[in-house]
Amino acid sequence: MHKNNYQERAVLVGVSLKTDPESKIDEYLDELEFLAYTAGARVVGRFKQRLDRPDPKTYVRQGKLAEIKDFIDKNKVNLVIFDDDLTPAQQARLEKELGVKVVDRTLLILDIFAMRANTAIAKAQVELAQYEYILPRLKGMWTHLERQRGGIGLRGPGEKQLEADRRHILRRIKKLKQDLEKYKNQIKVQRKNRGKLVRVTLIGYTNVGKSTLMNVLTKAGVFAENKLFATLDTTTRKVVIGNLPFLLSDTVGFIRKLPHHLVESFKTTLEEVKDSDLLLHVVDISHPEFEEHIRVVNKTLQDLGAADKDMILVFNKIDAYKYEEKDPFDLTPKEKKNFTIDDWRKTWLARTENKVVFISAKERIGIDQLRKVLYEEVRKIHVQRYPYDDFIYPDQYLKFSTQDSD
DSSP: OOOOGGGOEEEEEEEEEEEEEEEEEEOOOHHHHHHHHHHHHEEEEEEEEESOOBBBTTTTTTTHHHHHHHHHHHHHHHEEEEEEEEEEOHHHHHHHHHSEEEEEEHHHHHHOOOOOOOOHHHHHHHHHHHHHHHGGGGHOOOGGGGGTTTSSTTTTTHHHHHHHHHHHHOOOOOOOHHHHHHHHHHHHHHHHHHHOOEEEEEBBTTTSSSHHHHHHHHHOOOOOOOOTTOSOOOOOEEEEEEEEEEEEEEEOOTTOOOOHHHHHHTTHHHHHHOOOOOEEEEEEEHHHHHHHHHHHHHHHHHTOOOTEEEEEEEEEEEOOOOOOOOTOOSOOOOOGGOOOOOHHHGGGTOOSSSSEEEBTTTBBBHHHHHHHHHHHHHHHHHHHHHTOOOOTTTGEEEEEGOOOOO
16 A cells, blocks of 8 residues: 555545444544555545444445445545454455455554564564464455356365465464564563663553654654654663663554454564553543543553553643633533643543643653653652662752663
8 A cells, every 4th residue: 555655545434333422433434544644545535334233244235335336436446445354255245346455444554564664573573463364365365266166176276376375374474473482582681681770661542642752751763753653663762860760662552443463463562561660651632532542552451461550641742732612601511622631630530540741742841740750650669679779869850861872
């Protein structure tokens, strides 16, 4: 989707269950469009359908499929993107009926991951995820096997090639898993060599500003842009606040509907989260669904076995936060769209066990407060671990400095 600067013309397709709120599907399709834009496609249309359950053959019903087909023919569309995972049979049938390439959310994310992978470990993780996606779909990719269905000729050259490809992919998957195990062991050795420094890791939904915040705290020059999954590779830098040094890492962003095998493939990178002493959970408070994003991140942490980590909630992008003024004569309760940031402070945020900080990494607002909270939490961990270490003094967080080193 991203090669040779060729921009594909895409339509998006989303299905919501009748038990879901009406607004959910639009928000999901907004995110899918951002994913498509990140992958280099131009979205020219959207289709949505509310169903009790997706159609087992074509995901959407035949009437909606005909509507999509008509739009494709009239608008020179060459790509259809579904917001949910398709079975291999659904994908093959849809491509046959629509006459264009059909991808699902997982394949779209994998395409972006392939664009973003720069290091050997990231490339290996992406390749493993791609092969695990392709393996159950191999038969559908061999379209010439259509002519051989029905038994006669099924053991012809096409079937032999299919089996050869399957064996090649299985061998490659085994090799990639072995490589990733070696990388994992190398990383463990590197982490041991970091000595007794407290480890802090930035986590959060994709595109919440983690890399920007990393740059503010460390001057590390980490790649950051307004696209999803701007970086896949973990970056670790030494930071000094006052006279207290610690390690700060930035890692891949999370996203909803992230397939299990994708999380599995990236466990080598995500070990950084598991091995951390403190998590900085960065949240884009300007996003209308930021609370759901928090739930997605917390669920991913549970899946990784890292839900019990100490955490600071960092609400970023306060400069971009907007709310609707409520009519003073309207006596009905405030809706969330009417909340100011001060209103948010008095909600469940006032009751959470985690420290909460509001900042704008882009505009450098609230950074001193964040550094103060960071100092206090890192110092607490350090003192518990090394009670006789005497190089930390309680008033040093008032003098802020950062240090970038490998």
